[in-house]
Each structure stands twice: as structure tokens, then as C-alpha cells.
Amino acid sequence: MPELPEVEVIRRDLERDAVGRRIKEVQVKLPRIIRRHKTKKEFADALIGAKITRIDRRGKYILCHLDNGNVLVMHLGMSGRIERSTGRKAAEKHTHVVLKLQTGGELRFIDMRQFGELFVTAGEMDGVKELAHIALDPLADSFTWQVFSEIVSSRKMKLKTLLMDQKFISGIGNIYSDEILWAAGLRYERPSDQLTSQEMRRLYRAMQEVLQDGIRHGGVTLEDETYRNLYGKQGEFQDHLKVYGQEGKPCRRCRTPIVRDRWGNRSTYYCPQCQV
DNA sequence: GTTTAACCCTGCACGC
């Protein structure tokens, strides 16, 4: 569920609240979450005593840079979240990893569906090798209209597949891809190499605007309430969704009922009238 | 190169 905007909201929270703090103790309650490591000890030893110096984001991955040269990489999967706690409140169900901080308090990794993961790796000059396949961030300054245009037009893929493919564009998932395509007035199955230059510009602008809007509204918290920010607050962008989850409701542009298609094993929502 | 399906997982809704 967490996509680029939700992850960015958490990144900003962590930047405010975790940078400068030292990790005192690491508890791993579910080894599956640190599946890239052979043992809990290997994971914990790479973290204990280290100070968090910077928080970055690469697509849907959060990168906590440490003063020992390591990087703690976190992916929230579908239902993961990170909670800042004083440590006094009992850990809620599905709390799988706890990082206790030297100055008090702790960071808890909570994930009902266990698709999320944490791992520690050596930081390198040009990033983290495990994330080498993750494409440029669509909100990065270097992700220009020209770069986007080249990515889209040089492939023959359905637009939604392309938007969601982390190798080409990072951070977009099922919810935001539907919203971006609605904002651009384009159908999810349109071949990426057959857009007019006007359509291409609309798609680029829609991508930037929808993602920024998502961040501004604190991300999307659906009815399952799995997504919260670092302090447990829900997002508000679900109240601004134009198509995702809006099946049968009138399109905000043309009043035509929004349609839901089963596409692969995902749902996709669109307006059959104004998305062409 | 691109598409499709299966897999991982839990909670919930639904039908019988």
C-alpha cells in the first residue's frame, strides 16, 4: 500500500525525529522480516552503537545512513509501517522489529502481511548495490521531461505496467498509477510508444502533480488503516482520490460512472469516457 | 522484450 508519497512522508518524519540518534538495542521478533541476513545477530551487530546521520529515499525504499558506514534499508511492502514510540506503550500485534534508541524511545517496524523487509548493507559512493535495479525517482530534479519521454516512448508497454515498473520509474504502485492516468486522461492499456507529444507532457505533469498532492495530504490511508505516519496519524489523500476505489461513482470531470477492471491479479479503476 | 501467473502473508467478507 505505501507508495512514494507515503514513504516520503515517513522519510520526512524520520529525518526530523531519528537523525542524530544512536541505536542502543535491536530486537528481531520475526526473522522473516530480515530475511536477507543469515542471523539476527548479524543484523543487530551492524546497527548497535551506530548513529543515524541521514535519511534518504529510493522509490519505495527508506535508507537510514549510519555513522559506521552502513545503511539500514527499509521497505514497507504492502502493510508495513514505522512507529515512533516512547517505549512505554505495549507493542501492538505484528510488531516484528524494534530499534531502541540511546536517548530513550524506540522505532517499531509493524507489518501485518509481512511483505516488508529490513536489511543492513554497506553504503557506497553511488548508493546501495541491492537497489541498483531501482530506477530514478520521479520527483528527483534529474527526472526531467526528456528523461521521462525517452523511458516511455522507447518501450512498447501498457502505460500502467510501465508506470508501476520499478526498473523504469520508481515509487508508483496501484493506487497512484490509476490516479495519474486519470489526471492525464489516458487509459491504462494504452501502448507507451504511441502517445502524442501532448499526451506525453500531460502524463509527465500528472505524475508530478499527483505524487506531490499525495505527499501534501499525508498519503493514503484506506479502510484497512494499515498506513500511518511515524506518529500514528492517518493520511488524508484517500478523500481526494478520483478513481481508485471509486467504482460506480460519477467521474469528477464528466460524471460517467467509474469502472473497475480486473487486470492481471490487480484492480484497476478508470473513467471509460474521459480516459482514452 | 513483454506479458502472465504464481508465490509470499494475514485479516476480513462471504457463502454454505
Place this chain on the structure above:
DNA sequence: TGCGTGCAGGGTTAAA
């Protein structure tokens, strides 16, 4: 009440 089934979905992988 209780059981089985299907669904939600991100990323990876294998097969088509």
C-alpha cells in the same frame, strides 16, 4: 458456529 474460498497487493521469479 465453523469451515473453505477469494480478495487485497509489492516485488520477484519463472514460464509463455
